[in-house]
Every structure is written in C-alpha cells, then in structure tokens.
Amino acid sequence: MDSPTAFGNEDSLQEASLPVLEFPQIDWSHYTKVFFTTAIMEPLFPKTLLNTKKLGDIKAVLTLNGNPPKADSHSWNFEENFPNELNPEERISSTSFTFLTPVVAFGDTLLIMVKENFLKVSPIIYNQLANELVSGIICGAQAQEQELRVLGTSDRITELKSISDKRSDLRPPEFVTGFVGSILTQLIVNRLPFQGLIAPSEGATGFEKMSMETVPELIDICNEWIALDLENYKSECYRQCRRDGAATGSLSGLYI
Numbered sequence: 001m002d003s004p005t006a007f008g009n010e011d012s013l014q015e016a017s018l019p020v021l022e023f024p025q026i027d028w029s030h031y032t033k034v035f036f037t038t039a040i041m042e043p044l045f046p047k048t049l050l051n052t053k054k055l056g057d058i059k060a061v062l063t064l065n066g067n068p069p070k071a072d073s074h075s076w077n078f079e080e081n082f083p084n085e086l087n088p089e090e091r092i093s094s095t096s097f098t099f100l101t102p103v104v105a106f107g108d109t110l111l112i113m114v115k116e117n118f119l120k121v122s123p124i125i126y127n128q129l130a131n132e133l134v135s136g137i138i139c140g141a142q143a144q145e146q147e148l149r150v151l152g153t154s155d156r157i158t159e160l161k162s163i164s165d166k167r168s169d170l171r172p173p174e175f176v177t178g179f180v181g182s183i184l185t186q187l188i189v190n191r192l193p194f195q196g197l198i199a200p201s202e203g204a205t206g207f208e209k210m211s212m213e214t215v216p217e218l219i220d221i222c223n224e225w226i227a228l229d230l231e232n233y234k235s236e237c238y239r240q241c242r243r244d245g246a247a248t249g250s251l252s253g254l255y256i
Contacts, residue, residue: 019125019129021128021129029141032109035112038113044222045111049232116178117206130186133183134192151197154175156175160199161199165192219237
C-alpha cells in the first residue's frame with residue numbers, strides 16, 4: 001500500500017472553494033414555462049415585443065482560498081485558471097468575486113439567460129448554477145409540471161438538432177458543453193421532461209458565431225413555443241440583431 005504522503009502532493013491536486021448561490025425570492029411554481037439559454041440567443045427574446053420584466057438576479061459568490069501562487073511557479077495563458085487562481089503579477093484587492101444572472105419574466109414564462117465568457121468566468125460557476133437551479137428550484141416547482149425549454153449551441157454539429165427527455169438527434173462524437181450542457185445533464189439526471197434545440201456554432205464559449213441559415217430555423221421553432229404573430233416576431237428578432245451590431249463573417253455567419 002502507498003504511504004499516506006502519496007496523496008499529499010499539493011502541486012498535483014488541491015482543494016478549491018465552490019461558489020455560493022443565492023436565488024431571488026420568486027414564486028417559481030407560478031410560471032408554466034421556463035427557458036434556459038445563453039446570451040447568444042438574446043435576439044430570440046425581443047424585450048419590447050415580449051414586454052419582459054426583470055424579477056431579480058441569481059447571485060454566485062466565489063471566495064478564493066489562501067493567497068495567490070508565486071509567479072515563478074505557474075504559467076498564465078489567457079487567465080485560464082480564473083477565478084480559482086489569479087495572475088500573481090496583478091494586484092488583488094479582493095478574494096471574493098460575484099457573478100449575476102438575471103431572471104426575467106414575460107407572461108407566464110421565465111427566462112434564465114447566462115452570459116458565458118471563458119476568459120472571465122470559471123466553468124464551475126455554470127455547473128454549480130445548473131445543479132442548484134434544477135435539482136433545487138425547478139424540481140421543487142414541478143408540482144405544476146412546467147414546460148422546460150433549452151436553447152444552446154455546439155461547435156461539434158453542422159445542423160440544428162433537437163433534444164428532449166424522450167429522444168435526441170445528437171450522435172457521438174457530437175456533444176454540448178458550458179451552461180447548456182450542465183442544464184441538460186441535470187434535467188436528464190432528475191428525469192424532468194423538457195424540449196431543446198442545439199444550433200451549430202463556431203468560436204470560444206461566450207463568443208460563438210451562428211450561421212445565417214440557422215437563425216431563421218430557430219425563429220420559426222421558437223415562435224411556436226412563445227406563440228406570437230410570426231411576422232412581428234421575425235421582424236423584432238432581426239431588428240435586435242441589427243441593433244446589437246450583428247455582422248456577417250467570413251463564413252457567411254451572423255453574430256448574435
């Protein structure tokens with residue numbers, strides 16, 4: 001048997017703090033439909049047309065353990081370890097970091113839209129958020145059997161894919177990561193009924209690009225879920241794309 005010291009190598013495995021989440025005081029069971037998505041899908045939810053109302057923020061607070069490591073013992077590229085570790089060459093005035101995710105309502109629908117950023121936010125934030133949100137909040141409100149909808153992207157697919165608790169168009173080696181990947185995992189583990197769409201994309205987490213062919217497909221399907229006049233809904237979605245500075249890319253893509 002290995003000696004106990006074999007498990008005490010601090011350079012290979014260290015404990016790290018988990019984020020602490022606080023949820024707004026909302027009667028979650030009052031709403032019959034919930035959308036989970038990320039900021040790339042924002043144009044699909046035009047604020048003016050939907051008359052959205054912010055109900056509060058989900059707050060994730062991460063407090064770092066101990067002092068930042070010495071500069072001569074670490075390599076720092078794109079702040080890849082943030083926020084569990086920080087660049088020791090920078091002056092750190094605080095060891096606590098707060099991340100906010102708004103909870104928005106329109107009609108009898110809730111919208112939870114996360115702004116991902118692989119440079120600034122650790123994936124553990126998204127994973128912990130999905131875990132507590134589904135296993136705690138959503139499971140607790142399921143007496144009313146809410147309609148759960150998931151909208152996400154993946155750079156491992158080439159066409160729009162549908163996914164639900166009953167079936168999935170995704171086939172290996174296709175997969176989904178980030179907040180949406182965590183949400184899907186929690187919904188499946190907790191055996192909750194849901195429907196979702198995964199759109200093809202290119203780019204790093206939080207900076208994805210979707211093709212112009214995908215956007216009209218998303219609009220048509222989401223219009224069925226949101227139940228608005230199709231022409232007005234299309235017009236508002238494209239208007240928001242233009243307002244947000246959407247631009248075509250070298251691969252005829254549309255940033256949204």
